[in-house]
Amino acid sequence: MSDMLRAPAETKYADELDYLESVDSGPKPSTWRLSPKMIRTFVLGSEPSDGLERETAQKWFGERSVVERAIVTLASDRGLLLLGDPGTGKSWLAELLAAAVCRNSTQVVQGTAGTTEDHIKYSWNVSMVIAKGQSRASMIPSPIMTAMETGTIGRFEELTRSTSDVQDALISILSEKYVSVPELKGEDGTVFAKPGFAVIATANSRDRGVNDLSSALKRRFNFVQIPVVTDKRSEAEIVRFRTEELLRRHQIELDVPPTLLDVLLRSFEDLRAVATAAGSDDERLESALSTAEQIGVLEDAILHSNFFGERALTAHALGSSLVASLSRRAPEDTSILTKYLANTVHQRSEQEGGEWPQFLAAGLETLKALA
Structure with a gap:
């Protein structure tokens, strides 16, 4: 961690995650590292009633129902969209959830006006393509495709800041759970998502009207509103x-x-x-x-x-x-x-x-x- 300006949550809280995993006996989705209850404990901190020998600090400050709904969504087939005003902790909550579920919160796509379909699917290593032609070896998978292949969580920050073409490319990923690669033949022509794959997206509620989500994409997401802290x-x-x-x-x-x-x-x-x-x-x-x-x-x-x-x-x-x-x-x-x-x-x-x-x-x- 001394070599990192900012360590990801799974690195920063590695000891705590190891401990929680060692004492976790709750039911969990097949590939998850922690059970939903233990993930809630990791995010919101432990209480005496949890019966843990080691105290777990609170890392995200908000309503318990928000965290529980987000966790339940990740256990389903739908994407999770965290929606709220700037500074409400959407990205931090997404990072904590990914760290607790699969120990990898770094598979992130940042939505901007310059984000392209390649950023959420794949691109090519041009020098390898020239030398040996198009193949899986010369393909550069996006963070989302990497999450699909490894059965982990991919994150999409500021979804509404990306163009409608990019947003639409997510529809097949969220519904069909695969990406077609027309340039390749046979088995290499399709990349299927493995169990455990999920997408956590964030959107700024003040950005409505920038690039509104289509009805088709909205149906693929479960919206979880992150309220402004007023207390x-x-x-x-x-x-x-x-x-x-x-x-x-x-x-x-x-x-x-x-x-x-x-x-x-x-x-x-x-x-x-x-x-x-x-x-x-x-x-x-x-x-x-x-x-x-x-x-x-x-x-x-x-x-x-x-x-x-x-x-x-x-x-x-x-x-x-x-x-x-x-x-x-x-x-x-x-x-x-x-x-x-x-x-x-x-x-x-x-x-x-x-x-x-x-x-x-x-x-x-x-x-x-x-x-």
Whole structure:
């Protein structure tokens, strides 16, 4: 893991997965490494009633019913589509599920406007084709085809960002469970999926209308909606969990005071309320104000404090990071943040004191520099 900037879940939690597999006696689909109940434990963490000798930490913070429905879908013949707003943990949940089911979460296709049918089926090694002709040896399988051949899980990120032609290519894979290779003859002309093959796709609910899914493709997927985290306690746990990962990865010894975490959470809560009440896009920040963006703001403040500050997180670093991270449009975003600081934060500074005055001063300084 020391040679990886970011280890996949099956590597990062290998010891934990080994332990859960060794004590797992529950019923499971034929090729799965863990039973559905144990996968739920791996994702959501263990409880005393589970009777495990070793505690399993919670890795994804959300409703248990969401995780259970996703697991049940993977045990069926349908694809799993995780749908939700940016920053709700869709990709992280998909990675955890793939790691628990088959110990391989890296067979991923990233959906973009440039994604082609080759990215989900196959392409050719041109030099080998010239030298020896087309054969299975000269074929370059896509991550999805590799998942089919190995009976594991293939992932498709941002499905609605890919074109309709690419989306339609998934229909036969999800329904027929094979890929035809017209260039090859006989047995090599068809690649069949082995037991255990499944597809987990993600889609941003704010991208509706970019490349809407066809009715035929929708029928091949079971939609699981990932709700936005609205509970302040749960959101604090997510931010704290991700921040601790960041500190370990960068080998930084720096504490995040609870008072500063509260300032961050309340600031995002305020700005979300402003966005909800806004009558037009010009009156709301371009940022989605997701939990992931909170983590990004805190990460920026921590790194700045560690490398350029006093090696201690301060309200000044947090206020500067928040304004700099969320000011994406001029003058719309800067105007919204100026009003927020001048009204809400200024009022809190006078009434509550604490970290708010320093947070306010840093925010105003950063806005002045951006002007």
